[in-house]
Structures are given as structure tokens and as C-alpha cells.
Amino acid sequence: MIFQDINIEWLHHACFRVKGKNKVVYTDPYKVENSYNDADLILVTHDHYDHLEKESIKKLINDKTTIVAPKDCQSLLKEFKNDKVFVSPNEVKIVKDITIKTVPSYNINKFNEKGIAFHPKEKGNVGYIFIVDNTRIYIAGDTDNIPEMGNFKTDIALLPVSGIYVMTPKEAAEAALEINPKMAIPMHYGSGIGTEKDAQEFKKLLSNKVNVEILMSIDK
Secondary structure, eight states: OEETTEEEEEEETTEEEEEOSSOEEEESOOSOOSOOOOOSEEEOOOSSTTTOOHHHHHTTOOTTOEEEEEGGGTTTTTTOOSEEEEEOSSOEEEETTEEEEEEEOOOSSOBOTTSOBSSOGGGOOEEEEEEETTEEEEEOOSOOOOGGGGGOOOSEEEEEOOOTTSOOHHHHHHHHHHHOOSEEEEESOSSSSOOHHHHHHHHHHTTTTSOBOOOOBOOO
């Protein structure tokens, strides 16, 4: 999908390939089938296996790739000799000439049987608002519709829609209305949790309100 001069491709789940004029950025590597090895930057939102998969990272990196991830991902990424930047929520970094703002990413109404959030705020998971060729892109990570979203400014919002551990389609649609991006793209479905039906429901809820693009996986 082309947005202005940015090409955004969906690989799987929360893994996207964002290609600008001179930079290639990947998010949350998981179930990558093909060997691309062209990443300038890899953005990891948190340490769960479906967002940080080592075998997928190996298919994206090259000697010049920088990996950005929350601080508690350090041990998981130890085997990679690439440059790494470890972050917490509410920071601004410039990496590979790409401005990155980290934002909170957490659950407010998704709990396990012990009443503990699947993604607690205190864990320090992040979403990213990053700028490629003057286009602001928000990758939400595993989150609910948190209060902070009302302050996010972005052109494109990549939002989870599968429910259970993240927002339901209805919750994601409400978040999109608060963020009010030029385009919203549903994610976090089709890899064992959630289906394209969730993405279609998300799009229907935002009809005539927010432009929604449902991407098909390119990585087959």
C-alpha cells in the first residue's frame, strides 16, 4: 500500500515493512517467511514471542541494522551483534535519521485468571510513533484504548483488533476516532488469534469516519 511516498506492507500479525525513499523499517518480527535482510531499523514493542521472534529477525537484519526495543528485551536480543537502542515509554530518539517517539502500551481491561493484566503498564512496553519521509506512523503494540491515545498525532495508525489480549474491533475503532489518523490499518490477527473478520468489522465501524485499509500479507 502506498501512502504519499511511503510503501507499507504487512507480513504477519504486527510485523510490517515500511519503505521510504532511503530507509526500510520493520515492526515486531514474527513468522517472517522470506529473507529480506534489508532492514535499516527494527522496532520491537515488547518481549512476547509473537512480537520478538529471533528466527524472523535473522531474515530481516544486515550488518547495518539497528534494533530498538524496550529495556527488558536486552537478554532476548543478546545474540545479535547489531547496534541496539533500549527504550522506555515517553522518550524521543533519533536513530538512523528517523525520529522515534515511544508511547505507553498496556491493558486496562484484559486480565488473566489471577486478575493481572496481560500487558501491565508497569512492564514498560511501548508503542512507537516514527517518522519516515515526513509521514508519522504509529505502531500500537499490544494495548487497549488507553487514555494517552487522545494525545497521539499520527498520519497512519497500525492498531490491534483481535481482542482477548488487545483491543476488540469496537475498542480499536473508538481508539481510531480519538487518534483521528489519515489512515488506520488493522493488525494482530490471522496468526492464531483473531481473523480477517475482526479487521472487516473494524473497517465497517469506521465507515465514513476514518479511512481504513486492510492489507493482505505479502510474505507467503
